[in-house]
Amino acid sequence: MGSTISEKILAAHSGQGQVRAGEFISAGVDLALANDITAPLCINEFRKMEAGKVWDPEKVVLVPDHNTPNKDIASAQNAKTMREFAREQGITNIFEVGRAGIAHALLPERGLVVPGDLVVGADSHTCTYGALGAFSTGVGSTDLAAVLALGECWLRVPATIKLTYNGQLNEWVGGKDLILFTIGKMGVSGGLYRVLTFVGEAIQNLPMADRFTIANMVVETGAKAGMIPVDDVTLEYVDQRAKRPCQVYRDDPDCAYERETLFEVGDLEPQVALPHLPENAVPVSKAPPVPIDQVVIGSCTNGHIEDLRVAAKILRGRRCAPGLRCIVIPATQETYLEADREGLLAIFVEAEAVVSAPTCGPCLGAHMGVLAEGERCVSTTNRNFVGRMGHPKSEVYLASPAVAAATAVAGRIVHPEELPSL
Amino acid sequence: MSQLSLLKGKAHKYGDNVDTDVIIPARYLTTISPEELAARVLEDLDPGFVNKVRPGDVLVAGENFGCGSSREHAPLAIKSAGVSCVVAKSFARIFFRNAINIGLPVLECPEIAEITETGDAIEVDVASGLVRNLTKKAEARTQPLPEFLRTLVTQGGLVNYVRARLGLSKQG
Numbered sequence: 082m083g084s085t086i087s088e089k090i091l092a093a094h095s096g097q098g099q100v101r102a103g104e105f106i107s108a109g110v111d112l113a114l115a116n117d118i119t120a121p122l123c124i125n126e127f128r129k130m131e132a133g134k135v136w137d138p139e140k141v142v143l144v145p146d147h148n149t150p151n152k153d154i155a156s157a158q159n160a161k162t163m164r165e166f167a168r169e170q171g172i173t174n175i176f177e178v179g180r181a182g183i184a185h186a187l188l189p190e191r192g193l194v195v196p197g198d199l200v201v202g203a204d205s206h207t208c209t210y211g212a213l214g215a216f217s218t219g220v221g222s223t224d225l226a227a228v229l230a231l232g233e234c235w236l237r238v239p240a241t242i243k244l245t246y247n248g249q250l251n252e253w254v255g256g257k258d259l260i261l262f263t264i265g266k267m268g269v270s271g272g273l274y275r276v277l278t279f280v281g282e283a284i285q286n287l288p289m290a291d292r293f294t295i296a297n298m299v300v301e302t303g304a305k306a307g308m309i310p311v312d313d314v315t316l317e318y319v320d321q322r323a324k325r326p327c328q329v330y331r332d333d334p335d336c337a338y339e340r341e342t343l344f345e346v347g348d349l350e351p352q353v354a355l356p357h358l359p360e361n362a363v364p365v366s367k368a369p370p371v372p373i374d375q376v377v378i379g380s381c382t383n384g385h386i387e388d389l390r391v392a393a394k395i396l397r398g399r400r401c402a403p404g405l406r407c408i409v410i411p412a413t414q415e416t417y418l419e420a421d422r423e424g425l426l427a428i429f430v431e432a433e434a435v436v437s438a439p440t441c442g443p444c445l446g447a448h449m450g451v452l453a454e455g456e457r458c459v460s461t462t463n464r465n466f467v468g469r470m471g472h473p474k475s476e477v478y479l480a481s482p483a484v485a486a487a488t489a490v491a492g493r494i495v496h497p498e499e500l501p502s503l
Numbered sequence: 504m505s506q507l508s509l510l511k512g513k514a515h516k517y518g519d520n521v522d523t524d525v526i527i528p529a530r531y532l533t534t535i536s537p538e539e540l541a542a543r544v545l546e547d548l549d550p551g552f553v554n555k556v557r558p559g560d561v562l563v564a565g566e567n568f569g570c571g572s573s574r575e576h577a578p579l580a581i582k583s584a585g586v587s588c589v590v591a592k593s594f595a596r597i598f599f600r601n602a603i604n605i606g607l608p609v610l611e612c613p614e615i616a617e618i619t620e621t622g623d624a625i626e627v628d629v630a631s632g633l634v635r636n637l638t639k640k641a642e643a644r645t646q647p648l649p650e651f652l653r654t655l656v657t658q659g660g661l662v663n664y665v666r667a668r669l670g671l672s673k674q675g
Contacts, residue, residue: 105649105650105651105652118529118532118574118576119573119574119575121535122535122575122576122579125535126661126662129662129674130662130665130666130669130671131666131669131671132665132669147529147532148532148533153533155533155534156533158533159533202573203573203575204572204573205571205572205573205597207573219573219597220573220597220600221573221574221575221597221600221601221604222575222601223575223601223604223605223660223661223662224600224601224604224661226661226662226665227604227661227664227665230665230668230669231665231668235651235655237649269520269567269570270519270520270566270567270570270593270595273567273593273595273596274596303567303570303595303596305596358520445524445529445572446524446528446529446530447529447530447532464522464524464571464572466522466524466525466571467522467524467525467547467548468524468525468528468547469524473525473547
């Protein structure tokens with residue numbers, strides 16, 4: 082019997098000819114990532130292991146992106162801990178304020194992840210790099226400390242669920258809508274411990290930004306990793322950036338999928354996930370007509386230049402609804418600069434939105450847009466759990482940049498086509 | 504976890520999809536102090552929890568316990584609050600890894616999770632995987648941990664596993 086892409090990557094990294102779903106392996110990793118929330122605990126555990134030096138400083142990436150620019154003294158201390166550790170260990174891939182951005186947008190942009198890689202990160206959205214045909218998954222801080230010490234990570238080889246998407250997507254419908262729709266169908270534990278592989282016409286037609294969005298949110302089904310097979314779109318993206326040669330794997334025709342599901346998405350409407358679970362996806366036309374206090378456009382899920390272009394297309398010449406606050410966050414410095422070159426930042430400011438420096442901030446209720454009691458936010462981020470963006474009695478509605486921008490103008494959740502034309 | 508084979512405590516029962524944001528909200532993630540984290544555990548789900556929990560108590564929950572972020576602060580906060588183990592119908596994978604790695608016993612036991620109510624007396628034999636609800640006079644056995652994870656647990660968690668690999672003595 083043949084192997085899946087994930088089985089092939091994990092076999093190659095564990096020195097075995099073939100591995101099968103269910104097996105436990107210890108696999109050598111190509112890249113290990115930590116952020117300013119998980120790194121301090123990781124470094125603390127690394128000290129207890131007394132390994133002295135990290136196994137390979139070239140393969141460690143530290144990105145202080147959550148509570149940065151430092152929101153308080155404790156956050157500043159955490160960023161300092163990372164900085165000092167990087168200096169001590171000779172880790173050059175530390176990306177600080179002004180040179181950085183949100184890790185899951187930054188690493189692909191810098192060519193640090195390539196197809197065929199095994200990437201582990203102390204951040205649950207490390208699964209984003211599945212969009213590049215890499216096997217990448219989130220782990221904890223002690224897990225990452227062990228990787229820093231040994232260069233290896235224990236993993237159970239996951240089974241693969243194959244999801245096929247047929248049809249041509251409507252205007253204003255993209256990767257965010259496909260993944261919210263999928264989470265709605267599978268539920269927040271429907272992909273537990275599995276790899277979700279995304280194929281079909283609708284996926285092949287998507288640009289990389291939308292593919293990153295899809296892979297980014299597979300963890301919201303409980304999945305270990307997402308996988309989008311490498312094609313010309315991937316290679317074009319990688320060739321411009323990659324620092325290393327890549328290895329392209331394919332599912333063998335006789336590989337074992339745990340199950341296969343076919344979605345016809347030609348008629349799909351933009352999706353909105355209602356509070357308080359990402360699985361509460363409904364078509365935008367079924368979203369409740371409640372007043373919205375804040376809109377956030379950004380994050381590792383939807384802070385790409387393509388996302389900002391969509392938002393700007395809607396906000397150009399319009400203004401945010403009275404009383405509504407709109408926060409736009411380019412995911413990286415490169416994205417910020419490109420948005421400036423294209424005049425997008427001016428469009429946002431003229432629409433009375435605020436443009437922030439790259440940060441995860443509001444997505445996890447850390448800073449730069451925390452919600453008060455009773456407030457409602459439409460956000461292009463990835464989680465809407467109780468208290469996720471602030472007060473435990475606030476509400477988060479997850480949506481695409483298009484729906485979020487249209488909502489910013491209307492003051493309630495709307496399809497972009499519902500806005501009066503200019 | 505191997506030294507604390509028989510665990511006994513009062514159940515605190517919660518539903519499905521208890522996520523890491525309610526276990527320990529991000530506003531408290533600027534510290535790695537176990538005591539500071541323990542003082543805030545489950546604050547957004549059950550604000551009274553920290554005053555009710557007693558050493559040895561057991562968290563009992565539904566499906567997908569610990570879903571969401573990779574923050575190891577979540578199992579650390581639970582463990583540091585004195586909770587002896589978590590019994591659930593199922594666990595999110597990163598939470599499960601983190602718990603195993605730091606030595607917080609986690610047991611998948613849908614039968615007992617289903618019938619347990621807050622206040623029930625729970626007894627867990629971690630070594631054999633036998634979970635008892637003494638109040639309801641019911642018991643069920645969990646699937647034993649795979650061999651690889653048993654080794655990890657027997658060695659005293661991932662820190663000691665790595666120390667052994669590096670030829671160092673066990674810590675603590």
